[in-house]
Amino acid sequence: MADEVTFFIDGRPCTAAAGDNLVEAAADNGVYIPTLCHYKGHKPLGTCRVCMVRVDGREAAACTFGVRDGMRVDVDAPELADARKALIELLFVERNHFCPACEKSGRCDLQAVAYHMHLTVPRFPYRYVPFTVENFAGKLLIDHNRCILCGRCEEFVRRGDSKVFAMKQRSSEARITVDLALLAEMSANEIAHAVHVCPVGAILAPGQGFDTPIGRRKYDTHRIGEITDGRD
Amino acid sequence: MNTGQKIVIDPVTRVEGHGRITVHLDENHHVEEARLHIVEFRGFEKFVHGRPYWEVPVLVQRLCGICPVSHHLAGAKAIDEIVGISPGSDHTLTPTAEKMRRLMHYGQVFQSHVLHFFYLCSPDLLFGIDGEVESRNIVGVAMAEPELAKKAILMRKFGQEIIRATAGKKVHGISAVPGGIHKTLSAEERDYFLNGKEIPAIDTMIDWALEGLDFFKSFHRDNREWLDGYAAVPSSHMGMVRKDGALDLYHGDLKVVDAEGTLLQTFDYHDYLNELGEETKSWSYMKFPYLRSLGRQDGWYRVGPLPRLNVCEFLPSPLAQKEFEAFRAYTGGRANNMSMHYHWARLIEVVHAAEVIRDLLADPDLQKDNLIARGTAAGEGIGVVEAPRGTLFHHYKVDDAGRINFCNLIVSTTNNNTAMNRAVAAAAEDLMEGVPEVTEAMTNGVEVVLRAYDPCLSCATHAVGQMPLRIELYDAGGTLRDVRVR
Ligand code: SF4
Numbered sequence: 001m002a003d004e005v006t007f008f009i010d011g012r013p014c015t016a017a018a019g020d021n022l023v024e025a026a027a028d029n030g031v032y033i034p035t036l037c038h039y040k041g042h043k044p045l046g047t048c049r050v051c052m053v054r055v056d057g058r059e060a061a062a063c064t065f066g067v068r069d070g071m072r073v074d075v076d077a078p079e080l081a082d083a084r085k086a087l088i089e090l091l092f093v094e095r096n097h098f099c100p101a102c103e104k105s106g107r108c109d110l111q112a113v114a115y116h117m118h119l120t121v122p123r124f125p126y127r128y129v130p131f132t133v134e135n136f137a138g139k140l141l142i143d144h145n146r147c148i149l150c151g152r153c154e155e156f157v158r159r160g161d162s163k164v165f166a167m168k169q170r171s172s173e174a175r176i177t178v179d180l181a182l183l184a185e186m187s188a189n190e191i192a193h194a195v196h197v198c199p200v201g202a203i204l205a206p207g208q209g210f211d212t213p214i215g216r217r218k219y220d221t222h223r224i225g226e227i228t229d230g231r232d
Numbered sequence: 233m234n235t236g237q238k239i240v241i242d243p244v245t246r247v248e249g250h251g252r253i254t255v256h257l258d259e260n261h262h263v264e265e266a267r268l269h270i271v272e273f274r275g276f277e278k279f280v281h282g283r284p285y286w287e288v289p290v291l292v293q294r295l296c297g298i299c300p301v302s303h304h305l306a307g308a309k310a311i312d313e314i315v316g317i318s319p320g321s322d323h324t325l326t327p328t329a330e331k332m333r334r335l336m337h338y339g340q341v342f343q344s345h346v347l348h349f350f351y352l353c354s355p356d357l358l359f360g361i362d363g364e365v366e367s368r369n370i371v372g373v374a375m376a377e378p379e380l381a382k383k384a385i386l387m388r389k390f391g392q393e394i395i396r397a398t399a400g401k402k403v404h405g406i407s408a409v410p411g412g413i414h415k416t417l418s419a420e421e422r423d424y425f426l427n428g429k430e431i432p433a434i435d436t437m438i439d440w441a442l443e444g445l446d447f448f449k450s451f452h453r454d455n456r457e458w459l460d461g462y463a464a465v466p467s468s469h470m471g472m473v474r475k476d477g478a479l480d481l482y483h484g485d486l487k488v489v490d491a492e493g494t495l496l497q498t499f500d501y502h503d504y505l506n507e508l509g510e511e512t513k514s515w516s517y518m519k520f521p522y523l524r525s526l527g528r529q530d531g532w533y534r535v536g537p538l539p540r541l542n543v544c545e546f547l548p549s550p551l552a553q554k555e556f557e558a559f560r561a562y563t564g565g566r567a568n569n570m571s572m573h574y575h576w577a578r579l580i581e582v583v584h585a586a587e588v589i590r591d592l593l594a595d596p597d598l599q600k601d602n603l604i605a606r607g608t609a610a611g612e613g614i615g616v617v618e619a620p621r622g623t624l625f626h627h628y629k630v631d632d633a634g635r636i637n638f639c640n641l642i643v644s645t646t647n648n649n650t651a652m653n654r655a656v657a658a659a660a661e662d663l664m665e666g667v668p669e670v671t672e673a674m675t676n677g678v679e680v681v682l683r684a685y686d687p688c689l690s691c692a693t694h695a696v697g698q699m700p701l702r703i704e705l706y707d708a709g710g711t712l713r714d715v716r717v718r
Binding site (some may be wrong): 102108141143204213 | 273282289290291294398400404406407409414415632635
């Protein structure tokens with residue numbers, strides 16, 4: 001087992017095993033660092049940048065750092081909180097996130113992080129680019145309106161070693177797509193896992209959703225920052 | 233000199249949504265024409281294109297903040313058919329699912345009718361249509377009749393709590409899912425409505441509903457001529473009935489009677505496209521539906537509480553049935569065309585809804601857990617319910633992947649479009665004929681009749697209370713002659 005080291009979050013001494021992922025180590029010490037792309041226990045992606053903190057004086061995505069002895073991390077500084085909020089706002093204006101009719105509402109990480117940050121209206125103008133709901137062989141749908149291009153599906157949904165999802169094109173043209181041959185082999189459970197991996201409501205299983213009553217959904221019962229052990 | 237005038241009342245107050253009335257006067261101040269303009273455009277039929285069908289019941293309820301449950305359920309009924317579930321077929325909802333939906337629906341009708349009568353309409357009855365503008369709202373009612381206002385507020389709360397218990401939230405809850413429901417009513421949730429501890433019990437609601445009806449009836453006794461005659465207009469009436477002729481707000485056939493009460497037709501709502509046409513007019517976003525059998529000119533009809541009590545043969549709950557018999561006897565069993573009697577019918581429905589809620593709360597099916605059914609998938613679904621304001625149609629088609637590629641909605645208020653225009657014209661003639669100015673009482677008088685229909689003009693939420701009212705007078709040449717703002 002790696003050596004236990006002491007590091008500091010906003011000046012407060014914390015402990016973790018050397019090399020632990022900073023987002024998870026902070027959570028273990030009761031400090032919530034918002035993130036969308038990080039999938040607990042898996043390798044960091046560093047795509048969403050929402051976990052922006054200051055590590056030893058430099059801005060960085062916390063999920064890409066391992067804890068070192070004596071490391072000084074700023075999380076709470078107002079300018080950092082504002083930068084994280086701006087990143088969330090950019091996601092909301094980039095595509096079309098209409099929470100009221102989304103089946104992930106109440107258990108969506110993007111929505112929960114936005115509530116956590118008290119986001120009401122984005123400071124940036126909405127782009128209102130129309131996106132489609134793409135059908136993949138009647139087995140799975142991707143609502144590109146909601147995709148935040150975090151890459152979780154690409155990295156963490158696999159059949160054997162093969163990736164089922166992939167990002168095609170770049171920048172504003174980037175879209176998630178699906179390997180139809182692999183999809184054809186996927187069981188209902190595997191599809192349900194893909195739906196679960198997506199932090200927003202972009203991956204949909206046909207005919208499914210809205211199965212949990214209001215009041216019993218994941219973030220109805222806990223605020224996102226409180227679920228420090230079960231973050232997925 | 234041409235001195236013809238055009239009077240604009242914009243926005244109309246104490247109705248749900250935003251409308252505008254123009255009254256055109258000729259040179260002699262005679263009413264030439266009166267129109268209700270619906271200038272808002274909600275576009276939901278377009279929004280839902282491309283969306284997965286299972287989102288529909290959740291998405292479309294955002295049409296309205298007053299009666300979202302109606303859209304939620306009409307949408308859910310249509311989507312049920314897409315997953316192969318249809319009442320009267322081999323594959324129906326489970327008893328628990330249907331009863332939970334019914335409880336939600338009657339809770340919605342209860343709270344919406346109470347909101348309408350006590351919050352929006354009773355100020356007109358208590359203070360008169362030429363009463364102080366400052367008093368003609370729920371705050372004024374609370375000052376003048378504190379007991380009545382308190383009961384009204386608690387009744388509305390009761391209905392909203394029923395919605396919360398069945399749909400998760402008071403406004404824009406979710407629980408109807410394709411082919412069923414996703415929650416039951418726990419014994420604790422049920423007891424909350426029965427034991428009278430935290431909120432008055434359902435039996436109290438029934439008593440208060442009867443008191444509300446008495447309030448109207450005594451007002452009627454003292455103001456018979458006005459309530460019977462004001463903006464009365466003969467029309468056909470349409471509403472939903474059960475197979476045995478009983479009033480049913482959740483499911484049944486559509487029945488139409490003429491102005492005398494003679495049966496014109498009864499049809500399965502799945503045939504609505506064959507039975508109803510929709511006309512558009514350049515000056516309104518709202519369409520004008522008509523019965524094809526009678527044609528564009530004569531085929532207009534009314535929907536809502538008054539027509540519902542004109543088409544049904546009985547109310548399947550004892551106290552409301554007794555009131556219904558008195559209501560029917562008043563017109564000698566013929567159809568009632570008195571527009572202000574919408575309020576009477578609405579209050580009888582409040583009693584009926586409370587009785588239905590009481591019976592459903594006592595039903596052990598609500599605690600069972602068989603919630604979702606499935607049949608053979610179809611590409612199309614039609615769902616119709618009687619919303620508080622009248623018959624509500626939702627119709628969808630889906631592509632192979634289950635994405636909506638066709639949507640047609642006829643909302644309750646749209647069914648009443650021609651009727652409201654005629655009623656506004658009739659009221660304008662009564663109140664504005666030969667008078668060269670627009671008085672407060674005159675403008676409110678036009679609104680009073682409009683309000684009888686309880687129109688949800690944009691199917692959008694508006695705060696209850698005083699909204700700015702702007703009245704503009706134009707001469708026949710289109711020049712602004714006078715502006716009245718309150
Ligand atoms: S589909 Fe979901 S998991 Fe995949 S990139 Fe988009 S948001 Fe992330």
